Amino acid sequence: MKRLFGLLKKDALVAFRNYFFLIMLIAAFLLIIAADFLIPEKASMDAKVLYTTEGQQSDKAKLLLGMLESEEGAKRADSKAQIIDSMKKDKNTIGIVVRQQNGEPAVEILLQGYENEKSKRALALSFGAALNPQNVDYSSIEDVVLQQSTGINDIPLNKSFVPLMIFVEPVMLGFIFLATLIFMEKEEGTIKAYLVSPIRIGEYLISKVVVMLLLALISTILITSFTVGLQVNWLLLLLTVAAGSIFGSTLAMFIASLFDSLSKAMVWLIVTSLVLTVPMAAYFVPSFSPRAVTIMPTYNLLFAIREAIFPSGSSMIIYQNIGGLLAMSIILYGASTLIYKRSLLRD
């Protein structure tokens, strides 16, 4: 234990001297500014809808127009040409033209061109139902809501970015920094000195993981306190971030163990970190959940961080995530220790 504390002290000092703490503080400060002042509280991430009418409108069509007017994110345009012009500028926009055809209202939906058939059918069904409300019959359908109020949809947009910020900065922080610490000692030869000292390679690696964990926890506390406030489940949040940080650090440690120089490892560390951030796409579009994304450990991690900050009653995901990440971390740690031991003996 004394040996580990000695190593910890040394690694913390190296991290401090190489500005890791300063960079962590600046990154946290910039994220706080972005969440509190730059990202708006209210803005829709959904597609924008522009609609217009052509010719005289029947009562049925007026009903549909009334629905569109009350829809958030829908705006009336002067003409179809104006809609097309706006759609060319903003790819997240679709258009609707309501006109009379053979005495009946008809709807033309203007799309960008890359939308899939299922989405088109769903749009057609919705507008068909809106144009013919007399055909709609929900009487034989029973509605079951498993959790009456999850509150997830009421989170202001800027606050909903906080779990993402914690994911990309504190959690992934160790990913780049840990490898640099290891390679520095590799190049300076100090790692070989440990071979003839009572320090075990496992302790040497754990010490670095703990320093990264410390940085991650400080960063999480700062970002969360100054954006969301103090009313979060701190225990679960810090445990989740800790599991994420340990996983990130051990994965970086494993990747670093496969290369002989920092520059070579760095390219693959950057690529891996980019791949691990793919589940961020599912965060704002929850219906996007292909198997390739949901099996990534960072998928559950992202939602577990959200659950710890904005509890919705699904705390099971936090425990599953912590258990899963720690199990993977143990495997990665074991593999890295073996590789380092072998490479040190070989050298």
Place this chain on the structure above:
Amino acid sequence: MRRLLSIFRRDVKSSVREFLLLYIILAPIVVTIGLRFFIPSVNAISLQFALDKGMEEAAVQEFEKYGRTELLDGRTALENRVNKVDDIIGVLQKEDGGYVVITQGNEKESAKLMAYQILSGMKSQGAERAVTFSDIGAKISSVAVYGASSVILMAILLGGMVIGLNIIEEKEDMTISALSVTPMRRLEFIAGKSIVGFVLPVIEVLAVIWILGLRDVNVGMVLVMTLSSSIIAVIFGFLMGVLSSNQITGIANMKFLLIFVSASYIGAAVLPADKHIFLYWSPLYWSSIGLIRVIANTITWAQIVQYTVWIIALTGLVFLLFKGKIQKGLT
């Protein structure tokens, strides 16, 4: 010119010997290939329904027309599935022929309504005939636009990273000091080192466009934005090299730079237009917005010139601020 090219050749040789160049070329290409497979699945985002195995075949087929379906055994299995983090609507058929729609409570109201409309539409089909579709012929989705532009930005920055790491290596090997007693001038050294920062991104960008099949993109515009953005990467590469005494500090400085890159890119992509003014100071913002708009085909040559002027002016300012440090660091 000969001396200049010999520095470039030396850098390339050294990077090839250590496989670094290969990795740096390979990294954005690997990400692009991943993106190529990822884009169709994002473009195909549709509704998700968890259906009970006991439902009538016709009903299951009807749901398959509108979204992705999963068949599960019994109500408990459906509820467990609905309770997972993604948005999925559970549907169960009752013994009397009616249906139960199960939601978690945080799904979009439109998704739940769709399940109702599908069930109701099975009885009264034909209403959707009043709806027709047309499109404006856009071939590139938002995902492709942001994916391609971010990979291009990554390729540009990796070029700068090579310069930075090469300079640190030269400093550690003391070859910089040795060069000061040769006829080579400092400007030639800087120019020679910079070539890799321009050549690499151009090769990468052409590869990215080809892999993603972005045939409608104006290659000339992309190359102008790439080359002007490479100026930033080259300057940052030199700064990373001269400000870092070893690779550790180099990576710490790179991490610091990545914060500004991410802030500029995410800001350009996510922030509402009226908030973009807060990012005007960052040359990387102009690169990001320029690359996004070039890939999306929503930019004119006049705007390309405007963005390039911003990039050059702001990068020039950064260079002037750190000129002394760069000169001192290269001696």
